[in-house]
Amino acid sequence: MDFINFLIQLLNSVQYGLLLFMLAAGLTLIFGIMGVVNLAHGSFYMLGAYLAWSLAALTQSFTMAILIGTVLSVLFGLFLEWLLFRHFYKRDHLDQVLLTFGLIYVFEEMRSILWGDDVHGVTIPDALSASIPLTDTLSYPVYRLFMSGVCLLLALGLYLLISKTRLGMKIRAGAFNHEMTEALGVNIKLIHALVFALGVGLATIAGMVAAPVSSVYPNMGSQVLIMCFVVVVIGGIGSVKGALIAALLVGLVDTFGKVLLPQVAGMLVYVLMALVLLYKPEGLFKN
Amino acid sequence: MSDTRAPLETLPRSLNILLALALLTLAAFPFVGTDYYLQVVTRMMILAIFAMSLDLLQGVTGLVSLGHAAYFGVAGYALAFFTPAGEPISLWWSLPAAVGVSALLALIIGFLVVRTHGIYFIMVTMAFSQMVFYAFFDNKALGGSDGVYINFKPEAMLFDLENKTTFYFFTLAMMLVVYLFLRRLLWSPFGRALSGIRVNEHRMRALGFGTFGHKLAAFTLAGALAGLAGYLWGAQSGYVNPELLGFHMSAHVIMMVILGGMGNFAGAIVGAFSFEYLLHLFKDLPEIAGFHLGKHWQLWMGLFIVALVILAPRGILGLFATLLKSKETGHE
Numbered sequence A: 001m002d003f004i005n006f007l008i009q010l011l012n013s014v015q016y017g018l019l020l021f022m023l024a025a026g027l028t029l030i031f032g033i034m035g036v037v038n039l040a041h042g043s044f045y046m047l048g049a050y051l052a053w054s055l056a057a058l059t060q061s062f063t064m065a066i067l068i069g070t071v072l073s074v075l076f077g078l079f080l081e082w083l084l085f086r087h088f089y090k091r092d093h094l095d096q097v098l099l100t101f102g103l104i105y106v107f108e109e110m111r112s113i114l115w116g117d118d119v120h121g122v123t124i125p126d127a128l129s130a131s132i133p134l135t136d137t138l139s140y141p142v143y144r145l146f147m148s149g150v151c152l153l154l155a156l157g158l159y160l161l162i163s164k165t166r167l168g169m170k171i172r173a174g175a176f177n178h179e180m181t182e183a184l185g186v187n188i189k190l191i192h193a194l195v196f197a198l199g200v201g202l203a204t205i206a207g208m209v210a211a212p213v214s215s216v217y218p219n220m221g222s223q224v225l226i227m228c229f230v231v232v233v234i235g236g237i238g239s240v241k242g243a244l245i246a247a248l249l250v251g252l253v254d255t256f257g258k259v260l261l262p263q264v265a266g267m268l269v270y271v272l273m274a275l276v277l278l279y280k281p282e283g284l285f286k287n
Numbered sequence B: 001m002s003d004t005r006a007p008l009e010t011l012p013r014s015l016n017i018l019l020a021l022a023l024l025t026l027a028a029f030p031f032v033g034t035d036y037y038l039q040v041v042t043r044m045m046i047l048a049i050f051a052m053s054l055d056l057l058q059g060v061t062g063l064v065s066l067g068h069a070a071y072f073g074v075a076g077y078a079l080a081f082f083t084p085a086g087e088p089i090s091l092w093w094s095l096p097a098a099v100g101v102s103a104l105l106a107l108i109i110g111f112l113v114v115r116t117h118g119i120y121f122i123m124v125t126m127a128f129s130q131m132v133f134y135a136f137f138d139n140k141a142l143g144g145s146d147g148v149y150i151n152f153k154p155e156a157m158l159f160d161l162e163n164k165t166t167f168y169f170f171t172l173a174m175m176l177v178v179y180l181f182l183r184r185l186l187w188s189p190f191g192r193a194l195s196g197i198r199v200n201e202h203r204m205r206a207l208g209f210g211t212f213g214h215k216l217a218a219f220t221l222a223g224a225l226a227g228l229a230g231y232l233w234g235a236q237s238g239y240v241n242p243e244l245l246g247f248h249m250s251a252h253v254i255m256m257v258i259l260g261g262m263g264n265f266a267g268a269i270v271g272a273f274s275f276e277y278l279l280h281l282f283k284d285l286p287e288i289a290g291f292h293l294g295k296h297w298q299l300w301m302g303l304f305i306v307a308l309v310i311l312a313p314r315g316i317l318g319l320f321a322t323l324l325k326s327k328e329t330g331h332e
Helices: A003-034 A041-059 A062-083 A093-115 A142-164 A166-176 A178-183 A188-214 A220-235 A240-260 A265-279 B013-031 B035-061 B069-082 B091-113 B118-138 B164-186 B189-199 B201-206 B211-237 B247-260 B266-283 B294-311 B315-324
Strands: A131-133 A139-141
Touching: A003 A041, A003 A142, A003 A166, A003 A188, A003 A220, A003 A240, A041 A062, A041 A093, A041 A188, A041 A220, A062 A188, A093 A220, A093 B118, A093 B247, A093 B294, A131 A142, A139 A142, A142 A166, A142 A188, A142 A240, A166 A178, A166 A188, A178 A188, A220 A240, A220 A265, A220 B118, A240 A265, A265 B091, A265 B118, B013 B035, B013 B164, B013 B315, B035 B164, B035 B189, B035 B211, B035 B247, B035 B266, B069 B091, B069 B118, B069 B211, B069 B247, B091 B118, B091 B211, B118 B247, B164 B189, B164 B211, B164 B266, B189 B201, B189 B211, B201 B211, B247 B266, B247 B294, B247 B315, B266 B294, B266 B315
Parallel strands: none
Antiparallel strands: A131 A139
């Protein structure tokens, strides 16, 4: 592999890692703060992609699609939290697994009824459709850089929100000691609802931003969900920093695995997880 | 983890009588049922063995495995690769060998996963089974995404498994043997130790039990029994594909155990039968006003699961026990 190819693969792996981080961050926050296993998290990614596709067709503008889609997904997250998840924070993990598995089926069929079972493409907006030429034959699409940029910005925003704002302080306090935080007068229910909606929002944005590259298809949430589980396990539950590092690591292993060892590429990430588990059963960054 | 749902270990006598009647019905069924329904019920019994194997982990030991299908599917694949192209394979060595393959896989994965707890255990079992899934899905040598055909049913010499009625009774016998074995195990010192681990693992360790070894043994045994079910599945359907190892299969079997009621193995059987019945029911829903209800069976199944978790967390047998209000329950 020469340097240019290496560079392209490296950019791809970082972009994939950052995308995984967007999903894993929400997942790990919801795990860490509310103690909920959410198997349906991948469905939000799918929802995002389908929203991007239908809203872009409706409004004729990718930017508008993303803005409206984000608002809709946050509202949807708040609604779901109010209707179902709120009642499951204190329940057994088994109940949570069942509930969210049932929701996967519900979401998949709602998708099938609303949007059909066909594969769709989303066109890249004109402003971002260019490619940066690297050599005579190889180039790198601007849109992929844009994706990485969006993800990085959101990761930075998330970091600032959690570690520098008053709301973030309350979130961290709630994760640390639920009852004590509530006793101090913090509306923990509202915090939970916001964290859940934040997780849904991040996953949906990831889906919307990824739609032009990955295209939009049924069951697109399942595979990405399992990758996110791996990221969360490697990073350590509840740790956003861990999720970021683990996501980049998984992105690297997966992308370079596919190029260098295509025969076993599907398994490499899980081997990585097994190795981490052997030495650090609670992930790299235990919270 | 809060123990909101103490599993029902002892069944009230009235429930035991009902179960015995159900067994008699199963034994009499081949004399009245058609070939098609014979196959449907055989499949239900195979899934019942699978569900019982998971119940050992989920209901007894308190380990929620979201990757149990891996051990089920691998034994089916083992049968597929053991069977030569032109002739059947002997049941007497291929069955133990396939079960052994599953047990070995469960031992290796179990060694890594039983050291984790709670949410980690759920996610890690799922991820490892996904690894097994991709090992088969990505490799043409292992059948790839299309799967592998098994042209001949295993050859048993004493009886003919190609005969659907014989296969039915063989599966029924297997189900009964597994049930009696697991019931016996539940009340053995080993089974009591597993129950203790579910209730309070730290205390068990303080009492001097090596909980790692106990959990690993339970995980391996559950894998082996899942393998028995997978072998029978492969033999019955004559075809294995990666879906048997997949995430949905794992989630379905969890649901079967919950649906019936955990921790007593009878519930797993009831759950497997009910779940398969519901699946058929939802898939056969009619078309109303141009909207094909049966095509969207996942929606009804999904809503049913959500309703089940909210309304009846102790499953069908739990409901029965509550309705019967027997004094024999609440043993613990």
